[in-house]
Each structure stands twice: as structure tokens, then as C-alpha cells.
Amino acid sequence: MLRSLLRCLFALCLLGLTPWLHAAPPPPEIPAAAQAVPLDPVAATNAWLATVPAERRAKTDAYYEGGYWLQGLSALVGVASAWLLMATGISRRLRDAAERTTRRRTLQVALYALGALALLSLLGLPLEIYSGYFREHQYGLSNQTFGAWFGEALIDVALTLLLGALALVVIYAVIRRAPRTWWLWGACVTVAFTLFGSFIYPPFIAPLFNRYEPVQDARVRDEVLSLARAHGVPAEEVYQFNASKQHKRISANVAGFAGTMRIALNDNLLNRASLPEVRMVMAHEIGHYVLNHGLKATMFQIPLFVAMFAFAGWVLARVQARYALRDAADVAGFPVLLAAFTAFQLVASPLFLNITRMQEIEADRFGLAASREPDAFAAVALKLGEYRKLEPGPVEEVLFYTHPSGRKRVEMAMRFKAEMQREARAPAAVASAPGR
Numbered sequence: 327m328l329r330s331l332l333r334c335l336f337a338l339c340l341l342g343l344t345p346w347l348h349a350a351p352p353p354p355e356i357p358a359a360a361q362a363v364p365l366d367p368v369a370a371t372n373a374w375l376a377t378v379p380a381e382r383r384a385k386t387d388a389y390y391e392g393g394y395w396l397q398g399l400s401a402l403v404g405v406a407s408a409w410l411l412m413a414t415g416i417s418r419r420l421r422d423a424a425e426r427t428t429r430r431r432t433l434q435v436a437l438y439a440l441g442a443l444a445l446l447s448l449l450g451l452p453l454e455i456y457s458g459y460f461r462e463h464q465y466g467l468s469n470q471t472f473g474a475w476f477g478e479a480l481i482d483v484a485l486t487l488l489l490g491a492l493a494l495v496v497i498y499a500v501i502r503r504a505p506r507t508w509w510l511w512g513a514c515v516t517v518a519f520t521l522f523g524s525f526i527y528p529p530f531i532a533p534l535f536n537r538y539e540p541v542q543d544a545r546v547r548d549e550v551l552s553l554a555r556a557h558g559v560p561a562e563e564v565y566q567f568n569a570s571k572q573h574k575r576i577s578a579n580v581a582g583f584a585g586t587m588r589i590a591l592n593d594n595l596l597n598r599a600s601l602p603e604v605r606m607v608m609a610h611e612i613g614h615y616v617l618n619h620g621l622k623a624t625m626f627q628i629p630l631f632v633a634m635f636a637f638a639g640w641v642l643a644r645v646q647a648r649y650a651l652r653d654a655a656d657v658a659g660f661p662v663l664l665a666a667f668t669a670f671q672l673v674a675s676p677l678f679l680n681i682t683r684m685q686e687i688e689a690d691r692f693g694l695a696a697s698r699e700p701d702a703f704a705a706v707a708l709k710l711g712e713y714r715k716l717e718p719g720p721v722e723e724v725l726f727y728t729h730p731s732g733r734k735r736v737e738m739a740m741r742f743k744a745e746m747q748r749e750a751r752a753p754a755a756v757a758s759a760p761g762r
């Protein structure tokens with residue numbers, strides 16, 4: 327008797343206390359046109375978009391459009407750096423130095439890779455500092471001091487050297503063993519590395535940049551785990567990470583692969599989004615997992631990787647004599663491969679992006695159906711619109727967007743809401759409609 331009374335008291339305390347532990351913002355204010363019954367989805371979408379001040383939109387558009395040029399510039403710097411290493415003979419000298427140091431081919435490739443990747447990182451550093459630090463501050467999106475940013479950039483370079491050297495050792499071993507068909511096997515190795523990367527990301531790489539811990543807000547945790555259970559996602563814990571130390575963006579992810587899967591949301595989302603918004607975002611993320619998007623995206627990319635390696639092989643064969651390379655297995659030709667990969671990825675980026683964007687649309691649909699929070703989705707879409715242009719043109723969206731635009735997302739949410747209303751108004755009529 328006493329024990330059950332204590333248990334009840336304890337439960338009451340918890341219920342009463344949790345709201346003070348984490349003061350989630352109130353649910354978003356819904357514009358009048360989005361509350362109308364029956365709802366006009368177009369008018370409701372326009373009303374949501376009209377809640378974003380024109381000044382903020384102009385700033386976001388400038389930030390996002392500048393990003394298009396940066397992508398091109400970054401590819402240009404990559405190709406120019408690779409050319410520099412080839413044209414000045416630095417690449418060949420690095421190879422010779424590695425060959426003088428050791429007789430083992432694997433170690434020679436690894437040593438060469440460390441030298442070449444360090445030089446390439448150094449050449450790309452000025453643009454990296456501008457785009458990663460100064461530009462982010464210019465648009466008020468970063469929370470980092472230069473020292474903190476630079477420290478993370480160094481970790482990034484160290485990872486590039488380590489994982490890059492490992493990848494090169496494997497790829498050059500493949501080229502030596504299959505001198506004619508290496509481009510095909512190279513694509514397979516890339517797929518394997520992509521899966522390996524997503525496997526090691528949650529336990530080993532993500533913690534190098536952020537602190538991960540179980541979500542403290544019990545309501546958020548319960549809501550997310552309930553969504554996960556309802557859709558057969560084997561998660562027992564939800565994690566939060568301190569992204570606010572780097573930036574102001576809201577985000578969440580279901581990262582990992584096989585045994586390392588983890589549902590995580592960042593503290594900006596927790597601090598800036600209401601519970602319905604968090605529910606919608608997490609339902610979207612759970613959608614990625616349920617629809618097996620990670621593995622599918624990698625599989626869809628296989629033909630692109632094959633084409634990329636075939637193109638790189640073709641380019642290498644054309645310039646082999648000019649740069650005095652022995653054969654395709656000569657590691658001194660690596661900058662040529664890298665330049666070809668970079669150029670290919672720039673040109674084929676709409677194809678890569680299309681795979682991602684289609685999956686994002688699927689996850690949005692899943693998220694709406696699972697959370698039934700269309701207004702929260704509209705509100706979140708506009709929050710994401712702080713760093714992603716809300717209304718791009720159709721060509722712009724195909725060329726540059728990893729996610730559907732803000733307008734498309736709000737529109738999807740409002741169409742869903744209109745159908746929800748219809749269901750609520752006439753459940754019997756909907757249930758007995760022909761074709762059911």
C-alpha cells in the first residue's frame with residue numbers, strides 16, 4: 327500500500343517536473359488561412375510562406391545562391407591543385423621518395439598518399455577557411471571562434487589522410503591485380519568504403535566533433551521511442567548532440583549501418599522546436615531508416631561510380647605519356663584520378679542529388695503519415711529555410727537541392743492537412759468510397 331502510494335507520488339513528481347527540465351517552445355502559430363475549414367492548400371501554403379520576413383528571405387537566398395558558385399569554385403580549386411602536382415613533377419617526386427623509403431608496395435602507396443593528400447589539403451585550405459568560417463559568420467550561421475573551427479578542420483584533415491591513405495592502398499592493389507578491369511572493381515571498392523564509412527561514423531567519427539548523450543527530456547525520448555516502436559525500428563535510446571557549439575542549424579539523423587544504427591537530434595532542434603515539430607522531424611528520420619534509404623542510395627549510386635571510374639581510366643590513359651607515368655598502377659597518377667573524379671562529380675551532381683532528393687520526399691511523406699503533424703512540418707520547413715532558399719526555380723532545384731524546397735514541403739503538408747480534414751468530416755463516406 328505504502329509502496330504503491332510512493333510510486334504514484336514519484337510518477338506525479340516526474341510528470342510535474344519534466345516541463346521545467348526542458349522548456350520546449352510552444353507550438354508554432356498557425357496562420358489564419360492554414361486554419362480554414364475546408365482548407366485551400368495553395369492559400370494555406372502562401373500564408374505560411376508570408377510569415378517569413380522579406381529581409382530574412384533575401385539574406386537566405388543570397389547565402390544559398392552564393393553556395394552554387396562555391397561548389398564550382400571548390401571543384402576548380404581541386405582540379406587546379408591536382409594539375410599543379412602533376413605539372414610540377416611533385417607527384418612523381420613524392421612517389422620516388424616513397425619508393426626509396428620502403429620496398430613494400432602497400433607502404434609505398436600509403437606514404438605517397440599521406441604526402442599527396444596533405445599537400446592537396448593545404449592547397450584547398452584558403453577556400454575552406456573562407457567558406458567554412460568567414461562566410462558562415464558573415465551570414466550569422468556560426469557559433470564558433472576561429473580557433474575552435476580550425477581545430478576541427480585539423481581533425482578533418484587527419485581523417486582525410488588516414489581514411490584516404492587506406493582507400494588508396496586498396497584501390498591501387500585492385501589496379502595492380504586487374505590492370506584492364508580495375509575501373510569496374512574500383513567502383514565496387516567505393517561502394518564498400520561508403521558502407522564502411524556509415525558503419526564507423528556514429529561510434530568513431532561523430533564523437534570527434536560533438537558530445538553525444540541520451541536525450542534528457544523524457545517527453546521527447548518517449549515520443550521518439552514510441553514512433554520508433556510503432557514502425558519496427560530497433561532503437562532503445564535516443565541521443566542528443568551539442569551542435570550549437572558549431573552552428574545554429576536544426577537537424578537530426580538516423581545514422582549508422584547494421585549494428586551501429588543511432589537516432590540522434592541536435593540541441594538546436596530541442597531548443598528551438600516545439601514537441602509536435604520534434605515529432606515530425608523524427609518521424610521523417612525514422613522514415614529514412616524504415617525505407618532503408620542508406621543502403622538503397624548506395625546501390626543506386628553504383629552505376630554512377632562505375633561511370634566515374636571508367637571516365638577516370640579514360641582520362642588517365644590520355645595523359646599517361648605527357649606526365650611520364652609508368653602505367654595505371656603508378657601511384658604518381660593519383661592526382662589525375664582525383665581531378666577526373668572531381669570533374670565527374672560536378673557534372674553528374676544533379677544525378678547524385680536526384681537520388682537524395684527523391685529519398686527526402688519519401689521520408690517527408692512517411693513523416694507526415696506517421697506523425698500527422700502537417701502544421702508542425704510547415705513550421706519546421708520554414709525554420710530550415712533560414713539557410714536554404716525557400717522558393718527556387720525548377721531548374722535550380724534539380725541542379726542544386728539535396729532536399730525538396732521549403733515551398734514544396736509546406737505545400738505537401740497543407741495538402742495532407744486538407745485530406746486529414748476531409749477524413750475527419752466524412753469518415754463513413756471515405757471508408758465506403760469506391761475502390762476501397
Ligand SMILES: [Zn+2]
Binds near residue numbers: 610611614686689
Ligand atoms: Zn531526411
